[in-house]
Amino acid sequence: MYFVFKNFSITKMLDFKINQQTCTRCGLCVADCPARIISLSEDGYPIITLEKEGSCYKCQHCLAICPTGAVSILGLDPAASSFLAGGYPDSDKLETLIKGRRSVRRYKDENLDPALFQKLLDVAWHAPTGVNSRQVRFTVLDSKDKVAQLREEVMAGLVRLIKENALPKGMEFFANFVRIWEEHQVDIIFRSAPHLLITSTPMSLPSPTPDCLIALSYFELFAQANGVGTLWNGLAKWAINDLLPQTRRLLDIPDDHLIGYAMVFGKPDVHYVRTVQHAPALIHRAL
Numbered sequence: 623m624y625f626v627f628k629n630f631s632i633t634k635m636l637d638f639k640i641n642q643q644t645c646t647r648c649g650l651c652v653a654d655c656p657a658r659i660i661s662l663s664e665d666g667y668p669i670i671t672l673e674k675e676g677s678c679y680k681c682q683h684c685l686a687i688c689p690t691g692a693v694s695i696l697g698l699d700p701a702a703s704s705f706l707a708g709g710y711p712d713s714d715k716l717e718t719l720i721k722g723r724r725s726v727r728r729y730k731d732e733n734l735d736p737a738l739f740q741k742l743l744d745v746a747w748h749a750p751t752g753v754n755s756r757q758v759r760f761t762v763l764d765s766k767d768k769v770a771q772l773r774e775e776v777m778a779g780l781v782r783l784i785k786e787n788a789l790p791k792g793m794e795f796f797a798n799f800v801r802i803w804e805e806h807q808v809d810i811i812f813r814s815a816p817h818l819l820i821t822s823t824p825m826s827l828p829s830p831t832p833d834c835l836i837a838l839s840y841f842e843l844f845a846q847a848n849g850v851g852t853l854w855n856g857l858a859k860w861a862i863n864d865l866l867p868q869t870r871r872l873l874d875i876p877d878d879h880l881i882g883y884a885m886v887f888g889k890p891d892v893h894y895v896r897t898v899q900h901a902p903a904l905i906h907r908a909l
Contacts, residue, residue, distance in 0.1 A: 636678055637697040638670045645692035651684035660684060668693065679754045719847055721897040726851030729815045729888040733765050738848060739817070746841035752829030758837045758882075759822050761873050766816035769886075772869070773812050777803055779866040793865060799857070811857045815886035818858065822879035834882020842885065851890030858884040 647666040659674040670678070684693045691700035711719075733739075743760055751758060763769050780800050783789050789796060799810040812818065819841065821834035842852045862869045863881045875881065 636670060636675050636680075636695055638668075638675075638684075639694040640667050640669075641690075641692040641694075642667060643692075644690040645688075646690060648689070650687050650689070651693055654683050654687050656681060656683060680756075681754050718897065719843060722894070723842065723846045724851075724894050725853050726887075726890045726892060727813045727853060728891040729813065729851060729886075730891045731766065731814070731816070732889060733816050734850065734888060736764070738850070739764060742841060742845050742848065742850065743819075745844045746837055749833075749837040749840035751833040751836070752827065755823075755827050755833070757823050757827060758833050759876075759879065760837075761820040761822065761875055763818040766888075769812055769816060769818055772818065772872070773809060775869055775872060776811065776861050776866060779869070780861070783865065790865070793860065796857075796861070796865065811861060812855070813853060813886055815851075815853065816888040817886065818855075819885045819887065820859075820862070820873065820875065821882040822875050823882065824876075824878055825880045826878070830880045831882050834880070838883055838885050845887055849889070850887055851892070852885055852887045855884045855886050858886065 645667055647662070649662065649668075651668050652660045652662060657674075657677045657679050659670050659677050660668050661671070663669045668684070678695075680696060682695060682698070685695055685698060685700055685703065688700065694700060739762075743762065746760075747758075749758070763772060777800060780789075780796055784797050784800060802808050802810055819838070821837050823830045823833050827833065838854070842854075845852050859881060862873070862884065870877075870881075
């Protein structure tokens, strides 16, 4: 068996295991544990005692920091992780990605490859969350037909609000979007994008809104690095969350969830050549 256990207990819930054949007893996992629940046994191997297991953040720092891959937690195999050395992007290219990302409002009328679609979500899922809660929910429309179905529901709902003179104050401009759609079949709200992503999370969490926004930020950068266009879509969020809350039920977004934001995405039908040039950053050096 890969993992060899001797004179110390194994945490059942966390499944914290040490490969004693490769563990060097360097203590790095002990020193780096944010919850400070890892200690060394009498023979020098890392251990999490049963009374401390409930304090684990499940951050996997111990698995990530072990130089020999001797630490496993939560039943995870360290061999399945990617090595960081030599794997980070060149800083100049990352700078260009950050400065060059654009809000895309023109999309090709085709779905993304399902494998790429899934990979974008899998990578974005690694975004950090407050107290490592990891409860951001990705509600996705994975085809242009589904987005078209949602568009029909939203437009029909907006028409009802307009006829009833029930658009909230400050939201009257949505009537113009409906008119443009009816007269010209131009979709201002969803931009005729083939896909939609909505992030939501339980309102009871310590940082629900930041968790959602950070996840979408990670999603956007990885999407644009893969040639996928994105748009932070406040109009879609307002329509779904504020004007037509019944669409939340259509999308099966839990009632106790806060919607962080919405993003449409797909293959861009526009090509940008260079970065833009913003004014200098607003920096205040305190103390």
